């Protein structure tokens with residue numbers, strides 16, 4: 001095996017091995033530490049015990065490898081792709097590898113990392129090093145047996161070979177390997193020698209999913225468990241003011257009804273009984289804070305945009321001067337509503353709080369943070385709290401928040417019973433932690449036919465864009481550049497939603513550039529390429545994107561989609577965006593049917609570095625693009641008197657199969673370290689579609705959802 | 718509480734439940750057949766799809782008292798070992814992402830293909846429009862149904 005990339009750092013800090021009583025070896029490593037490059041190894045290695053490790057590789061006597069993956073799976077495929085990295089460097093065939101969600105032993109799995117688009121990027125080096133370290137120990141064991149230099153040995157598909165052609169299977173070496181020193185220095189494979197990375201590997205839970213086996217939080221059961229359905233305030237701003245549970249109590253199978261923190265929980269023997277009894281509760285609510293509505297938010301946010309109070313997040317050159325000297329100023333306002341996550345699996349969590357411990361089980365993206373929150377809430381030591389993760393029926397950001405786990409813990413603590421809290425769809429949609437409603441004002445100054453200044457203003461509910469975003473395109477490309485933000489504090493809970501901020505900012509920006517090109521009478525592709533040209537060789541270290549890589553996906557998208565040469569009756573829209581360390585360009589093809597624009601196809605070009613699992617990656621890309629289109633087109637989440645107007649899928653429109661375009665995906669081939677895919681293909685989709693609709697109808701879209709602007713019920717795909 | 722005798726995946730079960738209990742919750746909570754999923758509880762998402770005498774039916778809207786002697790098939794009973802042509806096609810195409818909606822998708826697709834073994838793209842899109850997939854695995858659902866159809870005919 002070829003080697004390069006010598007890396008020297010203390011592997012013993014996060015890897016230890018031990019022989020298993022039943023045969024085989026267990027290799028423990030600390031993924032939490034390993035994934036944080038800035039994390040310091042512990043000073044005294046002998047102080048470490050296995051409870052400090054949270055991920056394991058087991059190599060059995062028969063050479064079969066089990067990887068206990070601690071990363072929460074929310075549908076972005078990390079449960080498949082992260083073990084692929086270990087298996088690659090361990091040099092075993094993928095069909096000898098068995099992946100287990102590492103949640104069986106709560107003691108050993110108390111520290112876990114959250115999923116999301118960062119998992120693969122952060123795990124790229126450490127996971128491969130872990131695999132390579134284990135491989136090296138097996139090689140050393142074989143070399144000892146043969147009495148040869150380990151350097152003269154090689155590995156392939158689960159065997160160690162020496163130069164005389166002898167071979168030993170990993171299973172025959174595990175016993176010896178387990179007592180060897182952990183090597184300080186290992187070599188990683190060159191990308192051209194990868195045998196697993198870059199191959200199509202199906203979802204590891206595929207068999208279980210298609211046969212309906214229990215996997216998800218909602219499927220979790222224990223003897224003696226009660227199901228809790230919780231009545232929460234129907235509006236943000238209301239508090240509980242007494243209730244009558246006479247009717248609810250009459251329902252057969254109801255165990256207990258309790259009030260807690262402005263909520264009422266019904267505990268019953270099964271889910272239906274709990275939900276039914278909850279619907280019979282008669283609660284009184286009184287106004288505590290303002291009951292806000294969408295019109296109210298519109299007014300507040302527009303006032304902010306038109307006002308003077310902003311935080312400046314980045315300022316280059318002199319925007320005011322550029323605007324004062326301009327021949328022309330182009331200014332547009334883009335508007336988006338709140339959005340619920342609507343994970344297909346409604347929120348749920350199990351908690352069993354006893355004097356000895358607090359046991360939590362369920363679908364969560366942030367097990368560690370949740371354990372801490374629950375410990376604080378119940379005034380318990382965090383050591384008493386264990387979190388076991390199930391597979392998740394979607395995340396999209398909603399399962400970063402442990403509010404539902406806290407609820408389960410509170411109820412179990414009060415009742416001293418093991419409880420699983422289950423949300424109805426209505427609960428899920430009305431007790432959300434929504435994407436905040438946001439408005440952008442994009443302004444450009446034009447002098448002698450060129451863009452001389454760019455001023456972006458954001459008015460958002462509760463929180464503003466994170467610090468890296470102002471350093472995305474067009475930062476660095478326009479001399480006078482400023483990003484200002486302002487926010488309105490609402491009592492409506494908001495948080496991360498797939499590709500936070502960029503999911504809408506990208507629409508505003510890429511629509512704006514399309515319109516600028518039109519106003520300047522420029523080719524919109526050439527204009528983007530020219531702007532990016534100016535960023536090349538920049539010494540500004542804050543700039544997040546690579547102008548070369550962004551230019552590259554743009555050119556590739558033009559070539560693959562035939563942009564500019566569309567067939568008769570096909571209207572195309574273009575969009576390119578960088579976020580989550582990945583560069584993406586998309587072209588949407590729209591046709592008109594009965595005066596309604598229909599999105600037929602989207603061509604998507606992605607540069608995410610090395611594609612670890614092309615099959616899973618393609619699935620992510622398609623999902624992101626369609627999700628982006630679905631929400632831009634239909635996502636209409638309106639508040640009135642503090643309550644969401646839509647509470648279930650009868651009136652809230654999620655994109656369906658008959659509204660879905662075909663997504664054609666192309667990955668840029670290169671050797672860059674892999675970057676995330678769960679999010680970055682979503683943001684550009686809205687603008688690609690909006691720009692195509694402009695081409696088809698002449699109408700520019702400034703506000704989501706598009707259906708409202710187009711005054712059509714449902715454009716079908 | 719009344720006791721109902723219902724036939725699921727070829728086996729008879731007797732369940733004690735209120736007459737208005739949806740079959741979905743009888744399957745999930747009384748009989749431990751959790752492959753059938755809860756998504757909306759109002760017939761809008763298709764996550765709870767089962768076969769009732771061979772037709773795709775939303776089990777969240779079907780009260781246990783209405784089942785009577787009709788034959789129920791759930792994802793667990795679609796095939797003995799995951800080898801129904803639709804399940805095989807789902808594997809071949811690697812359809813699922815989070816996987817939560819997929820039992821419902823498979824049950825809708827298999828009932829549909831039993832009626833129409835040579836569907837057009839439009840037929841597929843129409844037939845599957847009652848099943849939501851929040852992960853938007855729609856392109857692959859379409860492809861998998863085409864694959865299954867070609868293998869079944």
Ligand code: FES
Pocket residue numbers: 754755756757758759760761762763764765766775776777778
């Ligand atoms: S749960 Fe039955 S259709 Fe949604």
Ligand code: FES
Pocket residue numbers: 075344393394813814815816817818819849850851852853854
């Ligand atoms: S695969 Fe996640 S909802 Fe369909």
